[in-house]
Amino acid sequence: MRSRARLARFAGGAVVTAALLVAAPAMAFASPQPTPPPPPAQVGAPAPAPEPTQVAPQTTSATRAAPPVTVAPQPVPDTPSQVRKLPTGAPETGGGSTATAPDGAILLAGGLGVAAAAAAAGTVVARRRKAASRP
Amino acid sequence: MLDVPSIGVHASVMQLGLNPDGTVEVPPLDSPDAGWYEESPTPGALGPAVLLGHVDSARWGPGVFYRLRELRPGDEVRVTRADGGVVGFRVDRVETRPKAEFPTAEVYGDIDHAGLRLITCGGSFDQVRRSYEDNAIVYASAVSGAHDA
Numbered sequence: 001m002r003s004r005a006r007l008a009r010f011a012g013g014a015v016v017t018a019a020l021l022v023a024a025p026a027m028a029f030a031s032p033q034p035t036p037p038p039p040p041a042q043v044g045a046p047a048p049a050p051e052p053t054q055v056a057p058q059t060t061s062a063t064r065a066a067p068p069v070t071v072a073p074q075p076v077p078d079t080p081s082q083v084r085k086l087p088t089g090a091p092e093t094g095g096g097s098t099a100t101a102p103d104g105a106i107l108l109a110g111g112l113g114v115a116a117a118a119a120a121a122g123t124v125v126a127r128r129r130k131a132a133s134r135p
Numbered sequence: 136m137l138d139v140p141s142i143g144v145h146a147s148v149m150q151l152g153l154n155p156d157g158t159v160e161v162p163p164l165d166s167p168d169a170g171w172y173e174e175s176p177t178p179g180a181l182g183p184a185v186l187l188g189h190v191d192s193a194r195w196g197p198g199v200f201y202r203l204r205e206l207r208p209g210d211e212v213r214v215t216r217a218d219g220g221v222v223g224f225r226v227d228r229v230e231t232r233p234k235a236e237f238p239t240a241e242v243y244g245d246i247d248h249a250g251l252r253l254i255t256c257g258g259s260f261d262q263v264r265r266s267y268e269d270n271a272i273v274y275a276s277a278v279s280g281a282h283d284a
Binding site (some may be wrong): 081082083084085086087088089090091092093094095096097098 | 153156157158159161164172174175176181182183185187188189190191192193194195196197198200201234235237239243244245246254255256257260262265266267270
């Protein structure tokens with residue numbers, strides 16, 4: 001009888017202990033701690049300088065060479081030319097009317113014209129004189 | 136307007152572009168006007184402004200640049216722009232070059248000032264090709280009215 005009661009008491013204690021062990025983590029999840037609010041931002045205040053990043057030196061091997069650094073070529077700034085589109089070839093700026101004769105040919109042509117006009121005028125004058133001399 | 140007092144030029148200036156084959160347009164043969172290559176700087180702006188004109192035409196005789204070869208260093212050239220500004224240039228040099236060796240870089244290349252190029256034809260006329268064998272080119276530099284646009 002006494003041992004049965006002792007066994008029952010032990011069993012009860014074990015149940016209580018197990019219940020406490022199960023409940024403890026559950027309680028930890030059930031009641032999360034509130035996070036403190038962030039400090040109010042200050043308008044115009046300078047942003048804190050970032051911590052300088054320190055790269056730990058390579059300590060693997062003294063004889064190991066550093067990997068080659070490949071530097072991308074800097075793009076050359078595209079400066080536009082003053083003449084935006086470059087023509088090809090040479091311009092064709094002549095029809096040839098004054099080319100077959102030296103420059104004087106134009107003057108000669110003009111001179112001939114004047115001479116012809118003068119000759120015609122002279123003819124008219126001569127005819128008038130002739131007419132005037134008629135009785 | 137283009138004025139070159141020493142050779143009696145007083146001409147309007149039309150705008151010229153490129154032909155489909157990439158050569159520069161020229162004024163119509165019967166036109167008394169000179170032409171400004173519109174892909175070159177405005178006269179008075181930094182760079183070589185390029186003006187072209189005919190030495191002659193088969194039908195109409197002497198063209199607007201018939202006497203271009205008579206220009207000498209120091210001669211005055213004036214260009215009146217569409218905005219009313221007048222730019223004065225002085226002739227630096229005059230040269231005749233075979234068309235087969237047209238000095239593209241010298242004529243159209245970048246320069247450090249406001250320049251002017253006057254171009255026409257010259258030399259012998261090839262009756263078969265109906266083309267002059269040379270180009271007469273006048274190089275000038277702005278002396279007044281230039282701007283850095």
